[in-house]
Amino acid sequence: MLRRLPNSNLLLSPLRLQEAVLSSRIEGTLATMGEVLQFEAGEAPQLEARRHDIEEILNYRSALDVATRELKNRPFNLNLLLRLHKVLLSSVRGHNKAPGEFRRQQNYIGSRIGGVEQIRFVPPDWMKLEHSLSNWEKYYHSDDDPLARLALIHAQFEFLHPFLDGNGRIGRILIPIFLFEHGLLPEPTFYMSEYIEQHKEEYVDRLNDLGRVRNSWRLWVEFFLNAVTAQAQRNATTADEILRLYENLKEKFIAATRSRYAVPLLDAAFQLQYFQAGHLQWKGDPPSKQTLMIMLQALERDKILRVYRSSAGRRASIWWLPDLEGIVERRR
CATH class of the missing domain: 1.10.3290.10 (Fido-like domain)
Incomplete structure (x- = not known):
């Protein structure tokens, strides 16, 4: 496996x-x-x-x-x-x-x-x-x-x-x-x-x-x-579920964002699960802040990502990829 x-x-x-x-x-x-x-x-x-x-x-x-x-x-x-x-x-x-x-x-x-x-x-x-x-x-x-x-x-x-x-x-x-x-x-x-x-x-x-x-x-x-x-x-079994989830999310990220950064964004989000936009680590050149926010908002709109904590003042939003945690924690 x-x-x-x-x-x-x-x-x-x-x-x-x-x-x-x-x-x-x-x-x-x-x-x-x-x-x-x-x-x-x-x-x-x-x-x-x-x-x-x-x-x-x-x-x-x-x-x-x-x-x-x-x-x-x-x-x-x-x-x-x-x-x-x-x-x-x-x-x-x-x-x-x-x-x-x-x-x-x-x-x-x-x-x-x-x-x-x-x-x-x-x-x-x-x-x-x-x-x-x-x-x-x-x-x-x-x-x-x-x-x-x-x-x-x-x-x-x-x-x-x-x-x-x-x-x-x-x-x-x-x-x-x-x-x-x-x-x-x-x-x-x-x-x-x-x-x-x-x-x-x-x-x-x-x-x-x-x-x-x-x-x-x-x-x-x-x-x-x-x-x-x-x-x-x-x-x-868990590794197989994680792999199938990743492949499924890859299709959703590409469809929702229509961006060449879709898969790098998925990889960065997949590793953290909860993250601030500024905490994402990129392989190669990162997208601009504006492009990244447009992508995150599109993923939220399609209910692929969720906002765990909304921004307030200097406190940045925290985004959440819920499906992965569900597999690992055995929640259904």
Whole structure:
């Protein structure tokens, strides 16, 4: 599916943002994909808590982007892992928990029940981390079956819990970058947070059982491979829907604007979904401001674009491409 997409970076950018939203939601954020897009377009959230959530989501997406760029030039290593962690926790919740550094104290995994902290799992002593992470990195680059190896790499990372905060999100980032680096995908655009969020209880139980229950490692690998299968089918279906929407919108943009800038405008709007006219990024020479406004108004008149926020004083209008968000958010 990815190899037949004419521009996977453009068409699947909504999926990358959705992954950032869902992975952060597992850790307790509440911001939606729409709120993140609106924030990037210049619409400030009404609640300060939402702003913090959005910044965490944007950091997650930035970490994915950093990993993608780095892996095109050099293989994965522990230094890259530290860099991704630093990007993830930059200026957000957890910024005071040693971003970009492996832990030098004991941590634990727990939850608060009835006002009392319940400890579910205590990771290995931090004094053993250096040796364990070295072995983990070697196995990452071993010759075992890649999908089964990925299942074990993900589980062992969560078992080691090498950071004071952000382990879950980094563990989920490892999945697409492993598949990309080992040639199973042409781009790191395979995201598992949707499945993990929907099956969180079983996911946690399978990890907690490792080494303590008979056949627990086999059961974990089975769970992980079933998750990969189900998520691959969902991702392929969504990518196909996005591609069909793009082709449909291309015809509508050309018919509504009758302009040579119709497809470049679609590409620019498709990547942002919510945007101010001045925020659009163009390949080649951009249209004049007057031409652009005429095009946007024609698209609004034909109900292809909508005005999310009208202009007022110095505040510019925000335009919205609603159909794409509907596909990614599974709204009908």
